[in-house]
Amino acid sequence: MNFNVKNDTFLRALLRQPTEYTPLWMMRQAGRYLPEYCATRKRAGSFLNLCKSPDMATEVTLQPLERFPLDAAILFSDILTVPDAMGLGLYFAEGEGPKFERPLRTEADVMALRVPDIGKDLKYVTDAVSQIRKSLNGSVPLIGFSGSPWTLGCYMVEGGGSDDYAKVKTMMYKEPALMHHILSVTAEAVTLYLNAQIEAGAQAVMIFDSWGGALSHGAFHEFSLAYTQRIVDGLIKEKDGVKIPSIVFTKGGGLWIDSIANIGCDAVGLDWTMDIGIARQKVGHKVALQGNIDPTVLFATPEVIRNEVEKVLSSYGYGSGHVFNLGHGISQFTNPDNAAALVAAVHELSRKYH
Ligand SMILES: Cc1c2[nH]c(c1CCC(=O)O)Cc1[nH]c(c(CCC(=O)O)c1C)Cc1[nH]c(c(CCC(=O)O)c1C)Cc1[nH]c(c(C)c1CCC(=O)O)C2
Numbered sequence: 570m571n572f573n574v575k576n577d578t579f580l581r582a583l584l585r586q587p588t589e590y591t592p593l594w595m596m597r598q599a600g601r602y603l604p605e606y607c608a609t610r611k612r613a614g615s616f617l618n619l620c621k622s623p624d625m626a627t628e629v630t631l632q633p634l635e636r637f638p639l640d641a642a643i644l645f646s647d648i649l650t651v652p653d654a655m656g657l658g659l660y661f662a663e664g665e666g667p668k669f670e671r672p673l674r675t676e677a678d679v680m681a682l683r684v685p686d687i688g689k690d691l692k693y694v695t696d697a698v699s700q701i702r703k704s705l706n707g708s709v710p711l712i713g714f715s716g717s718p719w720t721l722g723c724y725m726v727e728g729g730g731s732d733d734y735a736k737v738k739t740m741m742y743k744e745p746a747l748m749h750h751i752l753s754v755t756a757e758a759v760t761l762y763l764n765a766q767i768e769a770g771a772q773a774v775m776i777f778d779s780w781g782g783a784l785s786h787g788a789f790h791e792f793s794l795a796y797t798q799r800i801v802d803g804l805i806k807e808k809d810g811v812k813i814p815s816i817v818f819t820k821g822g823g824l825w826i827d828s829i830a831n832i833g834c835d836a837v838g839l840d841w842t843m844d845i846g847i848a849r850q851k852v853g854h855k856v857a858l859q860g861n862i863d864p865t866v867l868f869a870t871p872e873v874i875r876n877e878v879e880k881v882l883s884s885y886g887y888g889s890g891h892v893f894n895l896g897h898g899i900s901q902f903t904n905p906d907n908a909a910a911l912v913a914a915v916h917e918l919s920r921k922y923h
Contacts, residue, residue, distance in 0.1 A: 572772070572811055576709045577829040579641040582771060583814035583836045583857050585890040591882060591919035592640035593912065597898030598633040599645050600837070603905060605632050608856030616661050621648050627704050634709065636905065637912045640892075641710050641773070644701060644766070646694055648777055648866030651758055652725045654685035665729070666771040674736075679747045684758045687765045695764075695801040702770035707812045713771025717778035717819075718755040718800070719793035723752065724846050741792055748792060760803035767805045767813055775816040775838070776800060782821015782840075789825060798832040816859055820897060824849070832858045839898030846884035858885070859892040862911070867903045868893075871910035878914040887922050 572580045600606055609629050613619035620626060630645040638729035649667050658670030672706055673832035685691065701711055702875040716724075724730070726737040741748045743910055752769050752887045781793040796816055804815055818838025829837050839860035848858055866877045878893075885891045893915045899908065 570812065572710065574707050574772070575708050576640055578772075579892060580710050582812060582889055582892045583816065583859075584812060585854065586858050587889050587923070589920065589923055590916055591885075591922065592802035593631070593893035593894045593915045594639045594641040594643060595895050595899050598637075598639065598643065598908075599629045600899060601694065602634070602899055602900035602903040603632055610727045616647075617659065618787055618857075620650060621693045623697040623700045626693075627700045630697075630701050631704060633908075634705075636917065638910065639709065641712055643712040643775075644694070644698055644714060644771065646697065646714075648714070648721060648779075649724060650691060650694060651685070651715060651755070651762055653692060654687075654690035654719055655725075655758065656685075657725060662714055667724065668719060668729040669725065669808045673725050673751060676711075676747060677746075677792060678729060679750055682754045684753060684754060684761065687758075687761050691762060692764065694764065695765050698769035698771055708859050710772040711770060712773050712775055712816075713763060713766030714775040714777060715759045715766075717781065717793060717817075718752040718759060718796035719775050719784070720778050720780045721752050721759070722756050723783075725755075734780065738783070738788075748804070752792060752796045753799075756799045760800045763800065764803070764805050767808060771813070772811075773814045774804065775817065775818060777833075777867075778817065778822065779818040786824070787853050789822075790817075790828065793819070794825070794832065796868065801833045811919075814857075816892075818859070826851050836892065838894070841897065844884055845881055845890070845891070846886060849885060849890075854890075857890040857892060859893065859894050861896040864895040864897055864899055864903070867899065867911060869907075871907065873912075874907060874910045875914045875918070878911065879918050882915070882919050882922055885922070889923070893919070 578588045580881050582592050626645045649659050652865050723737045812836035816836040817834045820840050823843035836857040836859050841861050841863035845861050862881050
């Protein structure tokens with residue numbers, strides 16, 4: 570298949586086609602560990618202004634690729650743009666992370682929730698996608714993304730981050746119909762949103778279920794995975810004769826890897842807690858795997874990084890179907906030289922497995 574990009578290693582690996590080496594990108598590769606990111610963010614005035622300006626979003630998307638020979642670009646945005654477009658009023662309190670002015674607390678709040686007008690309220694995102702595609706000029710593929718309905722629901726009900734997810738889990742147990750309503754409206758919004766990103770030029774999409782791991786076994790399947798599956802079912806699978814692969818990443822989802830691999834996605838993202846070789850045995854030929862080095866490894870030395878890279882590569886073993894990544898986002902306190910060491914180690918050490 571012709572993917573219309575010079576470096577199609579990432580797309581091939583997602584579809585488990587042969588490659589010469591293991592491709593990689595890093596979650597949150599455009600972020601505060603890069604001084605050039607901090608400079609653009611300062612110019613933008615705030616993180617949200619940065620997301621909402623297609624010019625600046627394009628600029629920061631490309632920054633990590635100028636430094637490192639990464640095999641994919643990821644749209645610079647945030648998962649919380651969707652609830653923001655649904656009217657919840659996203660803002661970032663300095664040092665406290667994301668917050669919503671109007672969280673969903675009452676039945677009336679929940680019943681008033683509407684699928685946003687993607688073409689209008691999230692136009693700044695699809696504009697960024699087209700502009701990034703133009704600037705990449707066919708070098709590497711562009712990944713689009715969204716949060717899973719459960720993870721977005723966590724922020725929408727809690728009104729921000731949380732240590733225990735007590736509010737959203739209480740709603741889930743006490744008022745399951747309300748929770749299902751939130752998830753169902755959000756799943757519809759996310760499906761339209763990801764398809765709009767694909768129409769604008771995203772060549773693969775990733776669904777971040779960052780808080781799926783906070784759930785019990787039964788609740789994960791009923792309140793998280795079922796809605797991620799609805800999205801995957803509704804995604805555009807092919808555009809202009811080219812496949813658009815999808816990746817589902819559930820942080821803390823190692824226990825459920827078999828069920829996640831069964832929802833029709835092309836790849837499953839793994840955090841660092843699970844051995845990727847064991848994960849591969851469990852999913853067989855069903856999906857590709859993306860992951861899963863502990864991002865904290867990047868605080869060590871280039872020698873340690875090389876050793877840890879080799880461990881992940883050898884655990885995955887021979888053949889295609891592996892996209893190397895961190896098990897979660899890169900920390901803002903990472904030395905960019907260590908990120909460079911990681912990229913070089915993956916490219917060099919992975920050749921013998923292909
Ligand atoms: C849960 C979640 C969010 N956002 C996201 C998730 C899912 C992934 C995960 O589990 O981490 C996804 C996300 N957020 C961001 C990206 C950009 C693309 C990339 O380079 O990977 C992506 C894919 C930029 C960002 N999103 C955010 C930053 C830092 C903001 C800044 O510049 O001040 C970046 C670069 C802000 C954000 N956005 C969110 C939080 C909790 C925070 C605060 C984090 C912090 O302060 O460290 C919500």
